[in-house]
Amino acid sequence: MVRSLIDDIRNVRFHKVDIDLEAFNGRTIAVKCAIQWRSMQIRLLTRFFLRSSLTSPESLAFDSISGGPYTGTGVSDGRILKYEEAYSGFVEFADTWQDRNKTICDGISDFSTLQETCGRPLGLSFYHQTDELFIADVYLGLVKVPFYGGAATQFVADAQGNPFGFLDGVDVDPETGTVYFTEASSGFKLRDLHELLKSTDYSGTLHKYDPITNQTSLLLSNLAVAAGVAASKNGSFVLVSECMAHRIWRFWLAGPKANTSETFLQLPGRPQNIKRNSKNEF
Numbered sequence: 001m002v003r004s005l006i007d008d009i010r011n012v013r014f015h016k017v018d019i020d021l022e023a024f025n026g027r028t029i030a031v032k033c034a035i036q037w038r039s040m041q042i043r044l045l046t047r048f049f050l051r052s053s054l055t056s057p058e059s060l061a062f063d064s065i066s067g068g069p070y071t072g073t074g075v076s077d078g079r080i081l082k083y084e085e086a087y088s089g090f091v092e093f094a095d096t097w098q099d100r101n102k103t104i105c106d107g108i109s110d111f112s113t114l115q116e117t118c119g120r121p122l123g124l125s126f127y128h129q130t131d132e133l134f135i136a137d138v139y140l141g142l143v144k145v146p147f148y149g150g151a152a153t154q155f156v157a158d159a160q161g162n163p164f165g166f167l168d169g170v171d172v173d174p175e176t177g178t179v180y181f182t183e184a185s186s187g188f189k190l191r192d193l194h195e196l197l198k199s200t201d202y203s204g205t206l207h208k209y210d211p212i213t214n215q216t217s218l219l220l221s222n223l224a225v226a227a228g229v230a231a232s233k234n235g236s237f238v239l240v241s242e243c244m245a246h247r248i249w250r251f252w253l254a255g256p257k258a259n260t261s262e263t264f265l266q267l268p269g270r271p272q273n274i275k276r277n278s279k280n281e282f
Contacts, residue, residue, distance in 0.1 A: 048083055050090060056110050059121075059169075059273055063147070064128040077108045078119030080135070080145065094145040096121050096137045096152045111191045115139060120190060123170035123229070123273075127177055136170035136181050138190045142209065156181075156209055159216055165189050169229040169240070169273065179209040180219075180238050182226035196225065197244070206240045206251065219251050220261055228274035230282055239264055239282060241271035248274070 048069075056076040060069040070082045070093060078100055081090040096119035105118035112118075116139045123136035131147035141164050143152035156179075158164060168184040186203040188196040204226030206219045220226075224244035231238045236254045241247075248271055250264035265271075274282055 048090070050081070059124045061124040061126050061133065063126050063133075064131055070124060070133065076110045076112075076115070076120065077105050078115070078121065078137075079106075080121060080124075080133070080149075082149075093149040094133070094152055095119065095150075096135055096140055096143050098151040098153075100151075111193075113191070115190070122168050123181065125171045125179075127172040128174060129177065134170050134172050134179055136167040138167055139165070141167060142170065142179065142181060156216055159183075159205075159207060159218065162186075168227050171229045171231050171238070171274075171276070173231045173235050174233065175235060177211045178231075178235075179211070180229050180231055180240075181207050181209065182223075182229050182240055183207070184225050184227060184243075201225070201244075204242070206238070206249075220249065223249070227272045230274040230276045233276060233280040239274055241274055243270045243272060246270060 062069055070080060078096050079092055080094040080096070082093040083089070084091050097117070100118055105114060108114050108118060110120075119140050120138040121135045122138055125134045126132070127134060133145040133147075135143050135145065135152060137143055137152075141154055141158070142156035143154045145152045156164075164183055165186060166184045166189050168182045170179060170181040172179050183205045185196055185201050186205070187201055188199070188203075202222045202224050204223030205221045206223065206226055206229065207216055208219050209216050219238070220240065223240070223242045225242065226240055227243045228241040229238060231253075237250050237252050240249050240251065242249055246267050246269065247263055248265040248267070249261050251261045252258050276282055
């Protein structure tokens with residue numbers, strides 16, 4: 001979530017960076033120009049458009065062979081899409097709910113009362129050792145999809161018996177498969193987003209799911225809209241964005257500061273998604 005979800009969720013487009021002057025056309029935008037002595041390099045940003053009936057892109061992920069991007073929040077009706085070069089567009093990859101009714105659900109928009117039964121995915125993260133796609137669904141909790149797609153399987157629906165009502169971000173430790181995820185708020189649901197963003201709500205939380213013990217534990221609480229989450233490459237810490245407090249928290253998982261937290265970055269805007277790259281940058 002880098003400004004409020006309301007501001008960002010409506011007209012977002014997917015982009016791919018290329019260095020290829022021949023690719024420049026009417027659907028491509030030059031976004032960065034780096035001029036060097038006797039040479040010029042132009043980075044081009046190519047738009048990937050969703051079909052007009054699909055709305056609200058937010059998170060994306062790539063599989064272990066750089067396939068994709070996959071998008072769950074590009075579709076407010078509960079579907080996960082994958083970009084296929086051969087089709088020059090997005091194709092349906094998975095659903096977040098096994099009993100999803102296409103007739104009822106396809107094409108619904110955000111804040112529809114049907115989302116609670118159709119699903120509303122926000123966070124996406126691949127575990128590359130198995131190529132499973134892990135999804136934080138606002139209403140359905142944590143679900144996962146096998147590498148070939150299809151219907152998702154729910155594996156975490158509550159914390160200590162309290163059902164989740166507004167899951168947001170998710171990330172998987174690349175080595176251990178431990179899943180870190182956020183609940184934006186326990187007092188508001190997505191349909192109450194306008195009220196949440198005007199409130200002083202501090203009920204956001206950061207959680208950890210251990211696939212070995214099958215247990216979920218609370219790492220951080222009292223967060224002002226907990227959004228994106230990303231574990232470090234070596235598993236020593238996890239970052240979580242606190243949207244309404246304009247900051248990124250770091251929770252230490254190992255080392256002398258284990259089980260403590262600190263401000264990692266203060267920002268002028270509202271941080272939302274966080275992603276880790278191969279260089280352990282965020």
